[in-house]
Amino acid sequence: MVTKQGFLALAPQYTTTSELLSASARRRGMYVEVLGGAPTGRRGAHYYGGPAFAARVADDLEVALLEPSDDWLATLPYEYTGRHIAISTLSEARSLSRPAFVKPPREKSFPAAVYSTGDDLPPGPDAPVLISDVVTWAAEFRLYVLDGGVRTGSQYTMFGRLDAEPLEGHRHEAAVREFADDLLARCGEGLPSAVVVDVGLLTTPESGAEWAVVEANMAWFSNCYAADPDRALDVVLRSAGPRTGLSERDHRFCRNIEDAAPAG
Structure with a gap:
C-alpha cells in the first residue's frame, strides 16, 4: 500500500x-x-x-x-559560461574542422567529449547537440536546486578526475554559493523548479581562474556524489x-x- x-x-x-x-x-x-x-x-x-x-x-x-531545455546553456551570458557555446545538430557538428567539446543536451546518446574534428564523432541519428570551446576545469561541483535556491551540493571532479567531497564545509563553498545565487537570480527562470546545475572553477591562460556553468541536468537522473541525500531527495x-x-x-x-x- x-x-x-x-x-x-x-x-x-x-x-x-x-x-x-x-x-x-x-x-x-x-x-x-x-x-x-x-x-x-x-x-x-x-x-x-x-x-x-x-x-x-x-x-x-x-x-x-x-x-532543462536543450538550449538553456547556450543562451547564458558569456560571464556565466566563460566559453562560447552553441546549440546545433549532430549532422552540422560533423563539419567541424577544429577541436570542440560536443555533447547531447540531455540524453547520453553518445559520449560527451572533446572531438578533434567532426569526423571523429560517433555514428548515429541526427539530434540536437551542444558545441563549446575546449576548456579545463580545475574543480566541478553538482548543485541540487529547488525553487531557485541551492539545497545541497558536492564537488565531483578535480581536473577531470573523480574526487567527491561535500559542498558543505568545502573550502570553495562560499564562492560556489555566491556564483550560483547570482546565476539563479538572473537566469533561474529558464530552469525547472527542481533541477541539478553543475558549476566549476574554470582555468584559462587568458583570464586565470573563474567560476562558470558546466551544464544543467535532470535531478531524477543525476549522481548525488557526496551531496546530502536527504536534501537531494527534496529536489x-x-x-x-x-x-x-x-x-x-x-x-x-x-x-x-x-x-x-x-x-x-
Missing part, C-alpha cells in the same frame, strides 16, 4: 545514488519499489532512474518528468513527481507534457 508520504519508484539498474535516495525516502515513511519490466499499477509516483526506462513507465506511474521528488501536483510554471519543462495537466 502506498503511504500518504508517497511512493518512490526506482529504475532496475542499481546505483549508489538510488541506494542513498531510497534509504532517505524510507526514513520519511515513503514506500520504495525497484521496478521490473511490468507495469506496477501504482499511480501518482515519484521516480528516480534513467530516461529510457522512464519512457516505458512514466504514463503508468502518472509521473511528470522535469528537465528529486519535485523533479519527477505526480502529474496532479505539476505547477503551471513547470509545465513547459515537463518531458511528457502531452499527458501532464498543470495543477495551477
